[in-house]
Each structure stands twice: as structure tokens, then as C-alpha cells.
Amino acid sequence: MSETFRIPLLKDHHSHPLFYAAFSTAVNLQQVTTLDEAHRLVCDYGERDNSGIAIAHGWRNSQFDWPQADFEKLPPAAVFDVSLHSLLINQSGSEILARHYGDSVNQLADSEWYESNFRTVLNWFANLNASAEALEAFYGQLLEVGVWSAEELLLVDENEINLFEQAKLTDRTRFWAAPETYSNLSSSAKNQITGLKLFTDGALGSRTAALNGTYTDEPNNRGLLIYPDGELSEVIGECLDTGKSLSIHAIGDRAIEQCITTLEKMGSAVRTVPELRIEHAQMIDLEMATRAKGMGITLSMQPNFTSDSVEYSDRLTAELCQANNPFRMLIDQAGFECGKDLIFGSDGMPHGVQYGLQQALYPTHKNQSLTLDEFKAGYCLADESKGHIELKFGLQGIEYNVHTVQD
Numbered sequence: 001m002s003e004t005f006r007i008p009l010l011k012d013h014h015s016h017p018l019f020y021a022a023f024s025t026a027v028n029l030q031q032v033t034t035l036d037e038a039h040r041l042v043c044d045y046g047e048r049d050n051s052g053i054a055i056a057h058g059w060r061n062s063q064f065d066w067p068q069a070d071f072e073k074l075p076p077a078a079v080f081d082v083s084l085h086s087l088l089i090n091q092s093g094s095e096i097l098a099r100h101y102g103d104s105v106n107q108l109a110d111s112e113w114y115e116s117n118f119r120t121v122l123n124w125f126a127n128l129n130a131s132a133e134a135l136e137a138f139y140g141q142l143l144e145v146g147v148w149s150a151e152e153l154l155l156v157d158e159n160e161i162n163l164f165e166q167a168k169l170t171d172r173t174r175f176w177a178a179p180e181t182y183s184n185l186s187s188s189a190k191n192q193i194t195g196l197k198l199f200t201d202g203a204l205g206s207r208t209a210a211l212n213g214t215y216t217d218e219p220n221n222r223g224l225l226i227y228p229d230g231e232l233s234e235v236i237g238e239c240l241d242t243g244k245s246l247s248i249h250a251i252g253d254r255a256i257e258q259c260i261t262t263l264e265k266m267g268s269a270v271r272t273v274p275e276l277r278i279e280h281a282q283m284i285d286l287e288m289a290t291r292a293k294g295m296g297i298t299l300s301m302q303p304n305f306t307s308d309s310v311e312y313s314d315r316l317t318a319e320l321c322q323a324n325n326p327f328r329m330l331i332d333q334a335g336f337e338c339g340k341d342l343i344f345g346s347d348g349m350p351h352g353v354q355y356g357l358q359q360a361l362y363p364t365h366k367n368q369s370l371t372l373d374e375f376k377a378g379y380c381l382a383d384e385s386k387g388h389i390e391l392k393f394g395l396q397g398i399e400y401n402v403h404t405v406q407d
């Protein structure tokens, strides 16, 4: 007999709601393992939106290569890899995109340009299909997979706030904005921003997360840091001057170290931030964790990325696969507390209780495991006033039922 448990609905601390809402009609390739199948899905896309480009996301480049020559044979198409940090686009797709956004579109294939303009690129696609209706539909889908709220980690522009207001969803998100986006907002919009968001490296999917070592399948590649040290402290300083919270994306060990060392050098200024977060922190070690804890930094992590240890074993050393998402070390040795300074989200890869909980409870490496109580403390609403999730752990894995208060 299987036992049942219940937990409150989830608050996802890291998502990109407008982008994913705009993508709700896009092709999802997360479960696709062959190039043929991917081709078929992109071709079948048809006229699902007004943009004229078949948009797909979730391509796992660890599963199959996608030669540009094959890609050119498809109708206008743009395919994001599962990390979103690299994009395949064909000539006819570029032409459509360039009609909206000009010649910068031609630089999409340059990975350094892409990382430096990551926010801009996501915004291009978010804006192709953004609407209050799409947002509403997306938050409906989130609820079906057990998620009540989802923080927006990269506000597209001021119009996104209007769309959230029209959809009456402002109580189910918090807005984080890149410094350039923030400085262009009206003062009333600025008031609605929780914090600023910076990137210090790329992602594992695109081999741009900054590592101390090299990628095993690209011996000259250590990933990339977005800022030289001096520039990073300048940018952080400007963010702190706004008095807002600050969230910093750092995945690879080299980026995490740069981020923590830079923050330490800034001294007492970092103590006054309402909330100071590192996003992802996947390759954090005990020394970095202890220093981060000492500065009052919150780690915003994604249990679903625990499976990167398997997915990216084609490009990471065995040690780094082991070092990914070291939750036991963070909690048992560095003293992080779930729900206080260790919080969870999904980055939309994928959203929902099932995959994240599966990875949390049954990870590849012991050091990655979380208890159900820890998962609940770091990921769930404080109470069941919005609803709850009923969980059943059986031989088939985790089954769940979502009950909202209206039920």
C-alpha cells in the first residue's frame, strides 16, 4: 500500500512567466530524443500563432545534434535548447525576426553576443505573443501542476506589469528586472519591482557556465564570465544604490567564486540589501557556501537541475557531476535553512511539483537529496489557504492531485 502526504501549493521562486506564456503554443521538445521526431514536430507546428515562426524550446543537445543544414530545410523556425542559453534559427526565421527587431538578429549564432544579450533575445520572443489572455492561461496551467505563484526573474518591459494587472495576477508573482530595464521604467512601475537581476555566466546546456576547469568535450572551453571583476563590482554597486533587492545568476564554480568574492569586497553595502540572492548556485562548494552564509546571501536553487548531473555527464567531469546541487552539504554543513536562506524554484525546466520533487527525493547522488519537509519549507506556500497537493509515493513514482480552495 502506498502512503499519501499533503503539502501546500508551490511558490516557484524562479520563472519567466511572460516568456513561457508566450510559449504556451510553442513546440515543447523536452521529451524528444531523436532529430527525426524533432523535425516532424517543428514542421507540424503550422499556424499556431501570428508570428509566422515555428518556435520550439526544450531541445536537449545531449540527446541529438541538429545540423544547421538540416535546420535550413524547415519552414521559418527558432529552437531554444533546454537551458534557453542557445538558439538555433534558420535563415527564413531570421528574416521574420529581423522585420521586428532589426539587424541585431544576425548575431544570434555568436554565443558570446548571445550571453551578453540574453535578456533582449528572450524579450523578442516574449513580445511576439504576449497578452493578458496568454498570461491567464499560463497561470491556469501552473495551477494544474501544483504551482500557485511564479516570480518573474526577467521583466520584459513596463507593458508586462500592465498585462499582469489586466490579468489580475500581480499577487501571484514578484518582478525582478535587469538594470537597463529598471532604469527605463516609470516611477510607479519602479515601485512594483522587487529587485534587480544580474547574470555573471551562461548555462551548462550551452557550455557557457563559467567553470574553473574545462568542459570535458571541449578542452579549450571554460565557459564565460559576463563581466571582468572590476566591472562586476561597479554594476553591483549601481544595483545596490537603487535600494532594491538583488539577485545574481551564477551556475559554474568560477562564476560563483567571482560573485562571492566581489560581494565580500563591497563590505557593509551588501548588508543593507533587503534580499540578496544567488540564482542557481549549482556548483557551489563548502568554502563558497560558508562565505555566502556569512554575508546573509539566500541561495535560490532548482531541485529539477539535479538531473543535470546525468544529462550533462557528456561535458562535465565526474567531480562536477557530483558537485551539482549539493543540498546536503548546504543544509548539514554550511547551515542553510530551507525557506529562510535556501529557496526553491524551477526556472520552468519544467514547472510543477512532480519533476522537482522526484529529483529532490530520488537524486543520482546522495548529497543532492532533500527530505519532503525540506522541499516543503523551501518551495511551498506557508499554508493551504490557496489549496494543497496530495502526494502518493507508489511503485510508479510520484502521483499527485492538486486541490485548489475553489474545489
Ligand SMILES: [Zn+2]
Binding pocket: 014, 015, 016, 153, 347
Ligand atoms: Zn531563469
